[in-house]
Amino acid sequence: MTHKLVTLTAIAALFLSGCGQKTPDLDGSISNISDENAISGDTVTIDESAYGNEGSQNEGSQVEGNYNSSTDGFASIYFDFGDYSISSSMDEKMNTNTRIALSASSKIKIEGNCDEFGTDEYNYALGLKRAKAVKDSLISQGVSSANTVIITLGESSPVCTEPNDSCYDRNRRVDIRLLK
C-alpha cells in the first residue's frame, strides 16, 4: 500500500504570469507601467520513505574474504571494470546459484549493479548487461526463463562507499534473491 504524504500548502492561479491584479508598489504608489505578479503554486512533497531497494539494505556478508550481498543462499557475482562477462573465477558461485535456482519455489530476481564511475543511462544499461549475463548462464543450465526477473540498479545501490579499488570491486556485481 502506498504511503505518501502529500503536502499542499497553497494552490494559486498563476505562477509568474503577468495577469495579476494591480497592487501597491513597495513604495506605496501604483505601478503605471506594469502589474504585480501573483506567484503561486506551491509544489507537493511526496514521502516514500517506507520504500527502498531491498538489496540496498543488505550491506553484504563476508565469510573468509568472500563478500556476498545476495540472499536466500545465492552468491553475488562480481565483474571487472567496464565488463559484463562472467569470469571463470565465478564458476563455483554460479554452480551454487544454479543449484538453488533449480529448486527455487518462487521466481528469482537478478539485480545488476555498477560502480560509481558511469553516468546516467549508460551505466544502468551496463548493470543490465551483467544481470542478463547471469540470467543467460542460469538458463543454459536448465533454469526456466519464466522463473527469472532481471533489473538494473545502476550505481544506485552500492554495498560499499569507500573510495578504494576493493570497494569498487564489490559494487560491480549481480545480486540474486527470491521474489517474495
Next chain:
Amino acid sequence: MKHLLIIILSVQFFTLSLFGVDATLKIETDVEHRSRIALVDGSSVPNPKVFNILLSDLKISGHFLADTTHHQGDVSSNLISPALKGKEYVLKYSIDQQSGSKFFIRLLKASDSTLVFKKSYAVPSKAKMPFLLHKAISDVNNVLKYPDISWINRYVVYAVYTTSGRSEIRLADYTLTYQKAIMKGGLNLFPKWADAKQRAIYYTSYKEVIPTLYKLNIYNGSKQKITSSQGMLVCSDVSKNGSKILLTMAPEGQTDIFEMNLATGSKTRVTHFKGIDVNGRYIDNESRIAFVSNRLGYPNIFKKSIHSSATSQVVHRGRNNNACDAHGNKIVYTSRESNNAFGKNTFNLYLTTSSSSTTRPITTTGTNQFPHFSKDGSVVLYLKQNGRRTSIGYINLTSSQSLLFPFNGKKVQSIDW
C-alpha cells in the same frame, strides 16, 4: 561606435563567490549589441545574495555587460551617480522579505534618468525569492527587445542519491538558490519534464518488482502509471507537444529505444541491437533520434530515422561518448578523454549537429557531464566536477558566457531543465 572585443579567458574562475566562468573559452563577441548596465540596491538592508543572482541573470543572458560593483542608493529616486552616467541603463531595485518576498525594480536610462520600466513582484514564500529576480531580469530583457531568456525562469528537476538504494527528486531554480524535495525516500530516478509548462514530470520508480514509469503532477501530487518493463525503463525525451515519449526499455533484457504514443499507449521499437542503445533524443523535427550506442564496441553517438532502419554515426572522434542531449539539429555530448579505471577522468562537452557538419568543444577542463539544452537551445546546462566539488554550469552558446554555481548536494543521478 562599434567595439569588437576578442577576449581569451585564461583565468580559471571569476572572482565572485557565487559563480565563475568555465576556463579557457575563446570568446568572440560583438559587444555593441550588449547593454552596459549597473545595479543599484535600494533595499533597507543591502543583500549581496540578491545582487549576485541578478548579476548572474544579466551575465548568462548574453545581452548585458553588467557592472560587478554592488552599488547602493535610493530606489525611488531618479538621481544617478555621476560614476554610472557612462552606462546605458541603471536598474534600481529593492527586496523586502519581512513577509514573503517582495521585489521592486525601476529601469532608468543612465544618460537622462528617463524611467524605462518599473514593476513590482511578490510571492508568499521567502524561499522562492530567486524566481522573482529571474522574472524581473527576464522582463527587463524583454522591455529592451532582446531575444527571449525566459529559460531562466524555469525549474531544474534532478534526482540525487541519498543513501544506498534511496534517492530524492528535487526542484531548483537554475542557480540552485531555491531547492525543494518533491519526492523523498524510495528509489525514484530519471526525472524528466512531461510538459512545456513544467506542471508534471515522468520518473522511474523501483517500488514495484520491475521498473515502472509514472507521471507526477508536481502541484497536486496525482500520479499516473505510464508503463513498466523488466530490466530497465527510462523516459529519455518528450516530444514538443507532449504526445509522444522516447523510452529506453529492455523487455527482453537488451536495452533498446522505443517511442510511445501516449494517447494510444502503443510502442514502436526504434532500435534493434543486441548491445546497448540508450539515451534517445528527438532531432530534426522529431523525425529522427540521436542516441548512445556501443555498436562499434564503445559508447558513441548515432542517429536513426524513427520509421526506417538506416543508422549512422554522428560523432567521429573520441572512444567514449556516453551521453547526449539534442535540440533541433544541435547535439551536445559528453566525451571521456582520459582512461583511468578509477578516480578522476576528464570529461568534456562537445557541440555538433545531426549532420556532423561542425563539432567544437564547449568545455576544456575538468569533468563535465549531464549536458542539457535550455528549451530554446541557446544555453547548455551541465554538471562540473572539480575534485570533490560539484557545480552546475551554464554556457550560453551564442555569447559563450558561462556560469558555475556550487552544488552542495549528494551525488546527482539525473537532471532535466
